[in-house]
Amino acid sequence: MSGCAGAGGGGGGGEGGGEGDSINVLMVGNPQMVDIEKLTEDTFTKDTGIQVNYTILPENELRDKVTQDIATQAGQYDVATIGAYEVPIWSENDWLHELDSYADADKSFDKDDLLDPIVQSLSSEDGTLYGLPFYGESSFLMYREDVLKKEGITMPERPTWDEVADIAAKVDGAEPGMKGICLRGLPGWGEMFAPLTTVVNTFGGTWFTEDWQAQVNAPEFKEATNFYVDLVRAHGEPGAAQAGFTECLNAMSQGKVAMWYDATSAAGSLEDPEVSKVAGKVGYVFAPVKETESSGWLWAWAWAMPKTTQNADAAAKFMLWASSKEYEELVGKELGWARVPAGKRESTYEIPEYKKAAEAFGEMTLKSIQEAKPTDPGVQPRPTVGVQFVAIPEFQDLGTKVSQDIAAAMTGRGTVDEALDKGQQLAEEVASEYAN
Incomplete structure (x- = not known):
C-alpha cells in the first residue's frame, strides 16, 4: 500500500496517512461488509497503523445517512459505500475525490483487472x-x-416471469412452512424498486420516456407491478412489506422459500455452510424476462471518498486495500472462498479455489454482469443510464414514495392502480423539471 502514499487526491482537505491515523467509514450492512469489519484490525490496521472506525447501517438508513453527510458537506466520514446511482450525480456536483490518481499510483492494485x-x-x-x-x-x-x-420441475436457464409464477405456485408448501418465492417488498428506491424496476422494464414499462414523459401509471408499468404484488401475496414470504435484501437472504438460507430473485452477490452467503442451511442445494439462472432478452441489473457497492475528508491518503490506503486482490485472498483463506466479495475483477474468476467454491454461481454471475444493459434496459429509449434506477437526484425520493404506496397495497391497504396513479402525479412533477 506504500505505493499510494502522497498520490494526488483531487482536492479538498489535508492528506493524512501516517502512523496512528484514524478514519471513519460508513457502509451498508450486507454480509461482505460485516466480514471486512471482522478482518480489518488484525490485517490492515496492524500493517498500516490506521485505525478504521466503522458505522454499519441497513440499506435504507445507509442511503439516507450518506446522502445527508455528503450532500451537506458535513464531513463526518472519510469513506462511504455508494453505488452506480450516486457516483455520476455526486461527482458532477464535485462532492467526491477522483480516485484514478491513487489507483494508478499503486501498481499492485491493477486497475486494468x-x-x-x-x-x-x-x-x-x-x-x-x-x-x-x-x-x-x-x-x-x-x-x-x-x-x-x-x-418434477425443470428450471429453464432463461426463465420467463410467467414460468416463475407457475413454479412458485407448484412449490409453495413443498416443505413445511416453505413459500414459493421471496421478492423484496420493503419500501425504498434501492430496496423494493431494485427488483421491481427490472420487472417493469421487461414487461415493456419505464419510469420516463426518452423525452421525459412520466409513465408510472401506463398499462405496462401497472401490469408489471400488479404481477409482482399478486405473486408476492399469493406465494411470497410472510410479511413481505417488511422484507428487503437481508430478510429474503435469511428466508432463503434458512429454507423458508423455494426461490428468490435478487442480487448475484447473495450467492456467496447461500453457499457458505457456516451460515446457510441450503448450501449445495441452490441453482442459479438468469433474471426472468417477458418482452426483453435480458433483465438483470448492474450495481456495485463501492468505496467513495467525500471531498470533505481531512484524511485523504489514509482513506485511499484503506479503499485500495479493501478492493484489492490481496483482500480477496484474505477472505478466501480466513472465511472461505465462497464469501469473496467478487463481481469486480477478471482475475477472481481464474483463482482455482474460488472457481471451485463458486462453481454453482460464479460463471452465471459474470455472464449476468456482462449482459446487463444500463443504456438499453427495456423496450424503448431512456432519458438516463440505469437498469433499476433513473439517474437523477429526484429518483431517490420519487422511488421511495411510490414504493411506500405499493407496500401498502401488498398488505391490502389500497390497490396497486391507486398507488401508481398517485405516483404518476409525483413523476410528472419531476419530469417537468427536465422536459424542457
Missing part, C-alpha cells in the same frame, strides 16, 4: 473513476434444485 461494466458504472461522464468497487453484481433467480427436482 477491474471489470469494464463495473468501472463504467463508477465513473463520471468523462471517464474519471470516483468509486473503487468492493463487489459488483447483477441480478438472477436462485432456486432450490432439490425441491424442484422432487416436484
Whole structure:
C-alpha cells in the first residue's frame, strides 16, 4: 500500500496517512461488509497503523445517512459505500475525490483487472473513476434444485416471469412452512424498486420516456407491478412489506422459500455452510424476462471518498486495500472462498479455489454482469443510464414514495392502480423539471 502514499487526491482537505491515523467509514450492512469489519484490525490496521472506525447501517438508513453527510458537506466520514446511482450525480456536483490518481499510483492494485461494466458504472461522464468497487453484481433467480427436482420441475436457464409464477405456485408448501418465492417488498428506491424496476422494464414499462414523459401509471408499468404484488401475496414470504435484501437472504438460507430473485452477490452467503442451511442445494439462472432478452441489473457497492475528508491518503490506503486482490485472498483463506466479495475483477474468476467454491454461481454471475444493459434496459429509449434506477437526484425520493404506496397495497391497504396513479402525479412533477 506504500505505493499510494502522497498520490494526488483531487482536492479538498489535508492528506493524512501516517502512523496512528484514524478514519471513519460508513457502509451498508450486507454480509461482505460485516466480514471486512471482522478482518480489518488484525490485517490492515496492524500493517498500516490506521485505525478504521466503522458505522454499519441497513440499506435504507445507509442511503439516507450518506446522502445527508455528503450532500451537506458535513464531513463526518472519510469513506462511504455508494453505488452506480450516486457516483455520476455526486461527482458532477464535485462532492467526491477522483480516485484514478491513487489507483494508478499503486501498481499492485491493477486497475486494468477491474471489470469494464463495473468501472463504467463508477465513473463520471468523462471517464474519471470516483468509486473503487468492493463487489459488483447483477441480478438472477436462485432456486432450490432439490425441491424442484422432487416436484418434477425443470428450471429453464432463461426463465420467463410467467414460468416463475407457475413454479412458485407448484412449490409453495413443498416443505413445511416453505413459500414459493421471496421478492423484496420493503419500501425504498434501492430496496423494493431494485427488483421491481427490472420487472417493469421487461414487461415493456419505464419510469420516463426518452423525452421525459412520466409513465408510472401506463398499462405496462401497472401490469408489471400488479404481477409482482399478486405473486408476492399469493406465494411470497410472510410479511413481505417488511422484507428487503437481508430478510429474503435469511428466508432463503434458512429454507423458508423455494426461490428468490435478487442480487448475484447473495450467492456467496447461500453457499457458505457456516451460515446457510441450503448450501449445495441452490441453482442459479438468469433474471426472468417477458418482452426483453435480458433483465438483470448492474450495481456495485463501492468505496467513495467525500471531498470533505481531512484524511485523504489514509482513506485511499484503506479503499485500495479493501478492493484489492490481496483482500480477496484474505477472505478466501480466513472465511472461505465462497464469501469473496467478487463481481469486480477478471482475475477472481481464474483463482482455482474460488472457481471451485463458486462453481454453482460464479460463471452465471459474470455472464449476468456482462449482459446487463444500463443504456438499453427495456423496450424503448431512456432519458438516463440505469437498469433499476433513473439517474437523477429526484429518483431517490420519487422511488421511495411510490414504493411506500405499493407496500401498502401488498398488505391490502389500497390497490396497486391507486398507488401508481398517485405516483404518476409525483413523476410528472419531476419530469417537468427536465422536459424542457
